[in-house]
Amino acid sequence: MKLSGLLAAFLLFRTYRTCFGMSHPKPACRYPPSQWCRSLEIALECKVHKQCMELNAIRPNQTVPPVSITLYYESMCPDCRLFITQQLFPTWMMLQDIMAVTLVPYGNAQEFPSANSPFSCQHGEPECRGNMIEACIIHLTGPSAAFHIIYCMESSADVLSAAQPCLQLYAPSVSWSTVDSCVEGDLGYQLMHKNAVMTRALNPAHTFVPWVTVNGEYTEENEDKVMSSLFQLVCQLYKGVKPPACTGAAVRLNRSFC
Incomplete structure (x- = not known):
């Protein structure tokens, strides 16, 4: 639950x-x-x-589909980190009964299947490792625990150094060796390739990150609402009975991109 x-x-x-x-x-x-x-x-x-x-007993009607938010991002992009920590995660914590979040760590990376280093990332090799760690965590822990772990990482001063303690805090049953094996093995590559395919399939194609789709679609109108007040947008789009949290006042934040 x-x-x-x-x-x-x-x-x-x-x-x-x-x-x-x-x-x-x-x-x-x-x-x-x-x-x-x-x-x-x-x-x-x-x-x-x-x-x-x-x-x-007072949860929203589960037959009404949640608002689907998919974030295409990079683990070390400052603006992605700001969006995750100040908009997406707080909104999800308040409205997770009426919204579903999918995280796709890849962003502006490029894939080179025949090269020794199959991925090149906007913020260098550490970001490629951060992307893969987060992809493995999502796969190994499930969406709810993974989101807590990734928020913990992205809100830390050092994303990579925070990965292991954040995992131990929110998913103590998953060993760090399991995550490390995923990152160093074929599974990590397969997960990143999947994220690359998802990112390349965006229509329209993404031109910056964070890039957010709402219920599977991207529009400039929704993009402006997502970046300025995601909380208000989710409350507006949900078609069931609004939860009590949706009666709060909206707060607009400055938008920025990588």
Whole structure:
């Protein structure tokens, strides 16, 4: 199951309240609040089963398709990092029950299948490695945990150095050796080739990054809305009953590209 930032805050309040006349704090579990309602087993371990059931009862209608956001980006592009950390991830944390995010790390890279180094990246070899690490993490951990890990990496001072501790924090069951084997082996190349194919298939072709499609399509009108207030756009496009978070005021941010 998914859990928005608001729901996580609610669970923290319900679980750890210590004021006079309220329950004593319960033992901490080994999962961050964002994953407490991800499965029945986690909810039971973290002693929030009842709260998760209550929250699940007020979730949006699952028969209404979520708003699909696909980000084509580079791991070391400053403007991509800014968009992920200030727009995409915060919006997803608030609205993940009504939106689906797909991350495609490749961007302005080029593929040379017959060369010793099959990929060339805009920000050099470290970015190629960062792209591949993130592609492997997405493949090995699943979309929800992967997004937390990638946000952790992209918001760090050093993207590459942050990869292993971020993985250990948000996906402790996945060993770093598994990710490293993916990056150094055929699987990493296959995943990056898949991202290259997806990026080359864009219509219209991308001319900068971050490049975002909404429900599978790119338009200049949506691009302006995505970069200035993604949160507001997702709330507007969702065709089901709007979640409470959508009643908040929109905040416009400056747009920039690589």
